[in-house]
Amino acid sequence: MSGHAGCRWNCAALSIHRASASYNIRMMQNQNPATFTAMLAKAQQQNQSMLCVGLDPEPTRFPGNFKNDPSKIFDFCAAIVDATADLAMAFKPQIAYFAAHRAEDQLERLMAHMRSVAPQVPVILDAKRGDIGSTAEQYAIEAFERYGADAVTLSPFMGFDSVSPYLKRHGKGAFLLCRTSNPGGDDFQNQRLASVDGQPLLYEHIARLAQGPWNLNGQLGLVVGATYPAEIERVRELAPTLPLLIPGVGAQGGDAAATVRAGLRAGGSIIVNSSRAILYASADQDFAVAARQEALKTRAILQAAATQ
Amino acid sequence: MSGHAGCRWNCAALSIHRASASYNIRMMQNQNPATFTAMLAKAQQQNQSMLCVGLDPEPTRFPGNFKNDPSKIFDFCAAIVDATADLAMAFKPQIAYFAAHRAEDQLERLMAHMRSVAPQVPVILDAKRGDIGSTAEQYAIEAFERYGADAVTLSPFMGFDSVSPYLKRHGKGAFLLCRTSNPGGDDFQNQRLASVDGQPLLYEHIARLAQGPWNLNGQLGLVVGATYPAEIERVRELAPTLPLLIPGVGAQGGDAAATVRAGLRAGGSIIVNSSRAILYASADQDFAVAARQEALKTRAILQAAATQ
Numbered sequence: 085m086s087g088h089a090g091c092r093w094n095c096a097a098l099s100i101h102r103a104s105a106s107y108n109i110r111m112m113q114n115q116n117p118a119t120f121t122a123m124l125a126k127a128q129q130q131n132q133s134m135l136c137v138g139l140d141p142e143p144t145r146f147p148g149n150f151k152n153d154p155s156k157i158f159d160f161c162a163a164i165v166d167a168t169a170d171l172a173m174a175f176k177p178q179i180a181y182f183a184a185h186r187a188e189d190q191l192e193r194l195m196a197h198m199r200s201v202a203p204q205v206p207v208i209l210d211a212k213r214g215d216i217g218s219t220a221e222q223y224a225i226e227a228f229e230r231y232g233a234d235a236v237t238l239s240p241f242m243g244f245d246s247v248s249p250y251l252k253r254h255g256k257g258a259f260l261l262c263r264t265s266n267p268g269g270d271d272f273q274n275q276r277l278a279s280v281d282g283q284p285l286l287y288e289h290i291a292r293l294a295q296g297p298w299n300l301n302g303q304l305g306l307v308v309g310a311t312y313p314a315e316i317e318r319v320r321e322l323a324p325t326l327p328l329l330i331p332g333v334g335a336q337g338g339d340a341a342a343t344v345r346a347g348l349r350a351g352g353s354i355i356v357n358s359s360r361a362i363l364y365a366s367a368d369q370d371f372a373v374a375a376r377q378e379a380l381k382t383r384a385i386l387q388a389a390a391t392q
Numbered sequence: 393m394s395g396h397a398g399c400r401w402n403c404a405a406l407s408i409h410r411a412s413a414s415y416n417i418r419m420m421q422n423q424n425p426a427t428f429t430a431m432l433a434k435a436q437q438q439n440q441s442m443l444c445v446g447l448d449p450e451p452t453r454f455p456g457n458f459k460n461d462p463s464k465i466f467d468f469c470a471a472i473v474d475a476t477a478d479l480a481m482a483f484k485p486q487i488a489y490f491a492a493h494r495a496e497d498q499l500e501r502l503m504a505h506m507r508s509v510a511p512q513v514p515v516i517l518d519a520k521r522g523d524i525g526s527t528a529e530q531y532a533i534e535a536f537e538r539y540g541a542d543a544v545t546l547s548p549f550m551g552f553d554s555v556s557p558y559l560k561r562h563g564k565g566a567f568l569l570c571r572t573s574n575p576g577g578d579d580f581q582n583q584r585l586a587s588v589d590g591q592p593l594l595y596e597h598i599a600r601l602a603q604g605p606w607n608l609n610g611q612l613g614l615v616v617g618a619t620y621p622a623e624i625e626r627v628r629e630l631a632p633t634l635p636l637l638i639p640g641v642g643a644q645g646g647d648a649a650a651t652v653r654a655g656l657r658a659g660g661s662i663i664v665n666s667s668r669a670i671l672y673a674s675a676d677q678d679f680a681v682a683a684r685q686e687a688l689k690t691r692a693i694l695q696a697a698a699t700q
Contacts, residue, residue, distance in 0.1 A: 140527070180523065180530035186538060188496055214547050215488065215520050216574040219448070222488035230494060239522050241549040241569060243576020261549060266524040268551020271601075272594065278586035286580065286594075293579075 120234045120257035121302065123206040124327060124353060127173045130204055134344070134386045135379060136329065137168050138210070138359030139177040139194070143185065145364050147371040154185035160371075161190075162197050164363060167372040168379045169202035174355050176329075178210040195231045206234040208329065208355075212261060214239030220249040228253050235259060237307055237329070240290055244298055251300050258303055259329045260294050262319060263287035265309025287315070288322055295323035305329055308347070310339060310356070316346035324352055331357040333382070340382065344389035358382050428542045428565035429610065431514040432635060432661060435481045438512055442652070442698070443691045444637065445476050446518070446667030447485040447502070451493065453672050455679040462493035468679075469498075470505050472671060475680040476687045477510035482663050484637075486518040503539045514542040516637065516663075520569060522547030528557040536561050543567060545615055545637070548598055552606055559608050566611055567637045568602050570627060571595035573617025595623070596630055603631035613637055616655070618647060618664070624654035632660055639665040641690070648690065652697035666690050 118126070128134060141157045143150070150156040165175065175198055182191040198207050209231055213223040227236045227250075235257030238247055250258045263273050273287040280289055294304045308319050310332035319328065328347050333340050333356050340356065347354040361382070366374035426434070436442060449465045451458070458464040473483060483506055490499040506515050517539055521531040535544045535558075543565030546555055558566045571581050581595040588597055602612045616627045618640035627636065636655050641648050641664050648664065655662040669690070674682030 178527060178530075180521075180527045180534065183496075184530040184533040184538065186496065186500075188491075188494065192494075212523050212547075213488075213520070214522065214549070216572070219486060219488045222486075222492040225492040226488065230492065239520075239547050239549050241522070241547050241580060242572050242574060243579030243581075245574055245576040247576075264524070264550050266550060266553055268553040268555075271551030272549060272597075273551075275588060275594070275597075276586040278584040278591055280583060283586055286583070289580075289583075 119255035120206055121327070123204070123234060124174065124257075124355070127205045128353060131170055131172060131383075132387060133171055133173040133383050134348070134354055134356050134390070135172055135383045136174040136176050136208070136355045136357040137164065137172045137362055137379060138331070138357045139164065139175060140181050140359045140363065142181065145360075145367070147367050148369045154187060155190075157182065157185060157187045158190035158193050158197075161194050163372040164375050165194070165198055166201060167376040168362070169205065171376070171379045171383050172202070172205050174206050174208050175202070176208045176210050176357055176359075178359070191231065195233070199232065206257075207232075208235040208237065208257070208259065209233035210237045212237050212239050214242050214246050216242065217245045217249055220246050224249050224253060228256055235305070237261065240293075244293075247298065247304075248300075251303050254301055254303070256303060257305055257327070259305040259307050259327075260290060262290045262294070262306040263308050263312075263315050265311030265332050269309060288318065291319045291322040291326075295326055299326075305355075307331070310343045313342040313346035316343060320347050320349060320352060324349060327353045327355060329355045329357065331359075333358055340385045341389035341392070344386055345392075348390055356382075356386055427563035428514055429635070431512070431542060432482065432565075432663070435513045436661060439478055439480060440695060441479055441481040441691050442656070442662055442664050442694045443480055443687060444482040444484050444516070444663045444665040445472065445480045445670055445687060446639070446665045447472065447483060448489050448667045448671065450489065453668075453675070455675050456677045462495060463498075465490065465493060465495045466498035466501050466505075468671075469502050471680040472683050473502070473506055474509060475684040476670070477513065479684070479687045479691050480510070480513050482514050482516050483510070484516045484518050484665055484667075486667070499539065503541070507540065514565075515540075516543040516545065516565070516567065517541035518545045520545050520547050522550050522554055524550065525553045525557055528554050532557050532561060536564055543613070545569065548601075552601075555606065556608075559611050562609055562611070564611060565613055565635070567613040567615050567635075568598060570598045570602070570614040571616050571620075571623050573619030573640050577617060596626065599627045599630040599634075603634055607634075613663075615639070618651045621650040621654035624651060628655050628657060628660060632657060635661045635663060637663045637665065639667075641666055648693045649697035649700070652694055653700070656698055664690075664694055 139161045141161055143152050143154045146160055150160050209227045227233045237259045240260045275286050276283050305327035307329045308316050310330050362375045362378045365378040447469045451460050451462045458468050517535045535541045545567045548568045583594050584591050613635040615637045616624050618638050670683045670686045673686040
């Protein structure tokens with residue numbers, strides 16, 4: 085498929101094309117009024133999967149002819165989606181990788197493509213927005229209307245009114261950052277709060293709020309890093325029914341298995357994200373085949389751990 | 393100026409146009425190698441101002457013929473910039489208001505316009521990004537390379553390594569959310585940390601980190617809401633030399649004066665943001681004149697408070 089620079093359409097045609105893509109997304113949403121939670125359960129069942137395929141396109145790592153060509157972001161990601169549509173519980177495009185390359189139009193096309201080839205797989209837009217109510221309202225329009233996402237990731241730092249505008253979109257999901265496993269995750273999330281009953285750690289407090297008073301319409305989930313299974317277990321204890329989005333799992337059986345044991349419960353699903361191990365499984369033209377192999381392998385490890 | 397839909401260029405021409413706008417921004421940056429801090433001091437001096445003009449374009453509130461027309465976001469914001477270029481210490485576009493309307497191209501044009509008509513006024517891109525290092529790197533490219541911003545706002549929730557990629561851009565500024573005055577600002581920022589020496593509140597801890605160990609190259613500032621002057625004073629005590637970006641001041645003399653007294657010190661500047669009071673000072677064709685009057689008034693109140 086040709087990129088922007090090479091195409092022959094004039095701008096008026098491009099605008100119509102864009103408007104039409106957006107319209108199609110909305111139409112498909114109307115035809116599929118399932119909530120994010122229902123879509124998640126259905127995709128898990130149908131694809132026998134707890135695997136989330138993260139879409140973090142880096143042109144410098146693209147294979148073959150796509151290498152270093154940002155106009156191929158859509159083509160690259162669409163090939164990954166096509167190769168994993170029957171293996172994924174969710175897709176998670178990371179918006180920064182599109183924004184850095186002025187590729188919002190390619191993200192719009194990718195969202196429409198995912199809806200078209202994998203209508204049963206929910207899409208989580210990883211944006212980690214966090215702003216006051218009136219601005220959050222704009223970000224909610226971006227995520228849910230412009231891009232047609234089924235769920236977003238959010239930073240809870242500015243408090244409940246920075247989260248509530250997303251909850252007005254009934255049926256949409258919102259994953260709050262809770263405990264991240266980057267080195268800086270300890271800086272604040274792991275601090276003990278003297279002024280809250282029981283002196284929980286900050287991430288424990290967030291888990292409680294998300295399971296309880298903040299979860300007005302059952303739309304909330306939590307982002308919990310995979311590095312420390314004991315912390316996943318603690319979050320699961322405090323938030324027994326919330327979906328947990330767990331990034332940071334490679335194809336190593338040990339980590340993945342420990343993650344599943346720590347996080348999966350009968351009433352509480354886990355969505356285990358893998359991005360680079362799948363996207364860049366091969367640097368050659370066979371990248372989509374290699375991505376499928378890697379996704380198959382990771383899915384199998386996760387499923388095996390669930391039945392142990 | 394015609395919007396996207398109406399133009400007659402083909403897409404190849406559009407790509408060239410975009411690439412050229414981006415190139416021009418970079419060229420202008422190279423011609424103006426001043427650091428954000430130096431630009432801020434110069435703008436304050438030259439425009440005799442502590443006023444930041446916030447650009448939060450809402451088409452539903454646009455005046456006259458622009459009303460409800462998202463293709464007029466650039467025209468509206470450019471008129472505000474033209475009317476206040478000699479009155480502002482900084483401009484602060486809020487990216488959510490552009491993203492909700494697929495108006496990234498208009499934001500690119502606005503950034504180039506600000507650089508052209510007000511080269512002495514630094515531009516703070518209000519994006520409140522907060523993500524792990526590799527993703528933060530993409531957001532830094534978006535803010536500093538794509539849009540050519542002089543500074544960004546960031547959420548510190550994910551810790552130091554979510555901030556450090558921005559600090560690699562020497563000379564650029566980064567304002568960390570510290571104490572926000574929205575209702576949810578209390579939820580976490582005002583919690584006392586049992587596990588940090590002296591049991592500071594979370595926002596106090598952030599202020600200390602930003603003044604001290606996190607401020608590797610003197611690029612950090614803090615975002616502190618205007619609602620509670622006592623808290624601005626406390627932040628200033630802990631961060632005596634950091635620039636404070638203070639949103640939430642209307643044209644009321646009392647608030648603005650209290651804000652200046654609480655935050656302004658010989659070695660520590662304040663950047664007092666006003667958005668809607670200026671942008672929507674009139675709903676008619678005279679909106680730019682009315683915006684200028686409002687900016688003049690607010691600037692005067694701030695300057696008067698500084699000399700009391």
